[in-house]
Amino acid sequence: MKHYLFVFFIIMTTNLFGQLDRIEPPFWWEGMKNSEVEVLCYGKNISDYSVVSESLKISEIKKTTNPNYLFVTVSTKGMKAGMYQLDFQKKGKTRFSQSYELKSRRENSAQRKGFDASDAIYLLMPDRFANGDPSIDSTTSTVEKVDRTINGGRHGGDIQGIINHLDYIHDLGFTAIWSTPLLEDNEPTYSYHTYAQSDYYKIDPRYGSNELYKELATEMHKRDMKLIMDYVTNHWGSKHWIIKDLPSKDWIHEWEEGDENGFQRSNYRMTTQYDPNASEIDAKGCMDGWFDTTMPDMNQANPLVLNYMIQNAIWWIEYADLDGFRVDTYSYNDKDAIAKWTKTIMQEYPDFNITGEVWMHTPAEIAYWQKDSKIGEMQGYNSGLPSVMDFTLHDALLVMFNEEQAWDTGLQRAYDNFSNDFLYPDINNILVFAGNHDTNRINEIYGNNFEKFKMVMTMIFTVRGIPQFYYGDEIGMMGDKNTKGDGDIRRDFPGGWLGDTNNAFTENGRTASQENYHAFVKKVLNWRKKTEVMHTGKLLHYIPMDDVYVYFRYNASERVMVVINNSEVEKILKLDRFYEGLEGAKNGFDIISENKIELSKELTIAPLGTMIIELSN
Incomplete structure (x- = not known):
């Protein structure tokens, strides 16, 4: 497999002709396993130039149908950290030069240890968790402005808010944080969820900066906590700068029978990925259909697209010192391409961890996507994905404590779920959860019944796998997406904003009911943290x-x-x-x-x- 490495470019000379607007990735590191990097150069008619370098070997230059792009493959094998130069020429003469830097890596960077069953993951939505820096609630470079009166609007939570409350999360017993995406999402409305990203190398300025994200990881590591990035491969945002000026039409899946933007919604039938009886048109309708109107479906079968995603993912791991990925809508991707993406990352970081969102409703369907699955092997497929999410247990938890036991209802649902554990190649490396940012609040489902909450969370915290917990559940937070929309299951955490009358981040600020929930979670998780049998038993x-x-x-x-x-x-x-x-x-x-x-x-x-x-x- 051909591996690509990234080089980070820092502009050191004046671009007299205004030809270069972007170079991505912005910098890279020495000593990476991937010895070649495909550097995206973007500027008006940049393809009119040839590119040479006295200090780096350029092995290939690719042009696309759009003259504003050049993809320059540079070999960095054996190169040391330092500044290097690319010369852009016309008619044999250098018209301008671009400097770039190879950085030194952190010690033992390649051996970083990802999250595992000894961890407990706290999932939060940054816009709704805590507002640590009100000065960036709205910015001149982003369209949507803060308005807490709108359920689906920007509320102002940010990275500084997370940093300010790391001790709260750590004290609860959590050892890892999965934050929903923090990269820029410049859609004019409903941008707070940040799954329609407009710049894959930039933290949304309403959340902070790239440097602040790196600081978050540093502060977490001081507390022996791990940072998991929510990564989106299946779709980008409609306002992404590349989407607005495509290198070629085949960067995204456009539909002739779709609207003026080539949109046709996915049929969401993920079974077509492995169904031996599926028609080609149905399979295409799932994998190539758009997730939503603002989320163009990316064509990972295009090598330039896939390579861009591979390099970007590795760049963020190295830059921000990440400990894991959660990959959104994993099973909607081109399955061969996403396997290459996953395996390349894991080759660079063998002890890293990646969990994929495979929202399906039988264990066999989910297990198909885990690395070394015997089910996938029957079709000659191995995703290389270390971890998947136990959605079938989640399905059971949503109903079973409101049911009496019968042949297949009530607590029997949990038993039946675990009886299928033989299907998973690595049963300890699956996420178990009662709720997340896409599901109704567990306390809503069970009518704020504390005893039922204890039963649900006892199971999540004591069965095999990696427990994942949704922010706010530890204070009995409610939320019903069926009647009030997604914004209701993504409420602001009380105490995260100036002027909040209820500060649930502090014991004195919590109500008696909130404290009951909080104390239970804290007690069980801190016990679990030190009890090895709960990790691998x-x-x-x-x-x-x-x-x-x-x-x-x-x-x-x-x-x-x-x-x-x-x-x-x-x-x-x-x-x-x-x-x-x-x-x-x-x-x-x-x-x-x-x-x-x-x-x-x-x-x-x-x-x-x-x-x-x-x-x-």
Whole structure:
């Protein structure tokens, strides 16, 4: 596989002819595994020039149908950190020169350790979390201005707001943060979600700057926390500078039968990616259809497009010192291209981690996308993707605590989900979650019932995989997208804005109800953080009976028993059924109630009760 490396260009000489408006990526580093970089040069009629260099080997120059682009492939193999020069010539004479820099890498950069099952991830939406710098709420370079009265508008949260509250997140027991995208989204409305990005090398100025994003990672690393970037490969924003002046028509998927912009919405049928019976037109309708009108669907089958994305992703890892990616709409991409994107990144950083959003509803469909899947292997496909998201557990969690147990309802849904774990090549490297920025708030679903919240989160925090938690759930935040739109599930965190009367970031500022939620999350997560069996221990579970589900996490030296009673009456469990899980243990300590438990013959569990019992003899 041909690897491409990035060079960062810093303008050192005056461009007398005004020919160069952009060079991307803006800089690169010495000592990368990818020894060649495809440098995008953009300016009016730049393709009229030839490019030479006395200090770098230029192996290839590509032109497109748009004369405003040149793609210059430069070899950096063996080159040291320093300044280099590209000369732009006409008729054998240099008309202007462009300097660029190769930087020194951080020590052990290639060996960076990504997030794993020892972590707990706090997902937040930066625009709705905290406003740390009101002076950048609205900027001259971005169209949409701040207006907190609009549910789908800009509210002013930013990177400084995240930095200001890192201790709050860390104190809760979280070890990683996944922020929804922070790159510039210059759509005129509904830009706060930032999934329609307009510049892939620039933090949105309403969030801060590239330097501030790097500072966020630095501050997190001081606290032994990891930063996960939300990366979007499937689509860009309609206001992206490249979209507004395409190098060639085949950079995006345009539809002759679409509107004047070539738009045709995806049919969203991801099964067509592997369905042996799928028609070509249906498969094209999913993969090549646009996610939305403001999100042109990128053609990763075009090598220039794919290479741009590979280089950009590596650039952000190296520049900001990232610890992981969450990839939006992973399974909508050209599957061969996204596999190459993923594998190239993992070759550069073997211990990095990437989780893909594969929003499907059976374990087999999700497992297909995980690295080394036997299901994918049957079709000769291996995505190289280390981690996927357990959407089937999420589906179960949305309903099962509002149901009585039957053959396939109630707690049986959880049991059935885990019984399919054999399908996943790496069961510990999947994200487990109750909600995110696209789903109804879990507290809305369960009517702000604290006991049901405890059951949901106990399961998320104690089963196999990597727990991911949605900001605000720790204070019982509500939100219903079905009746009030997405803005309602993305509410402002109370206390994040000057003038907020309720400051849920502080114990004194939280209401009694908010404190109940917060204290539970803090207690269980800080226990989980130091309990290794919860990270890599095996799972042993028992068929739910009488609305009670019992499972164990265990390894050679530790055992934990989890009991969930999804009934409004007290239950008494006969413990002889669980001899395999108990393995002779006679005593335990319930970390929720902080009570010692005698495990002789029976165990009493309260109505809607939850227990996490550390076993001992």
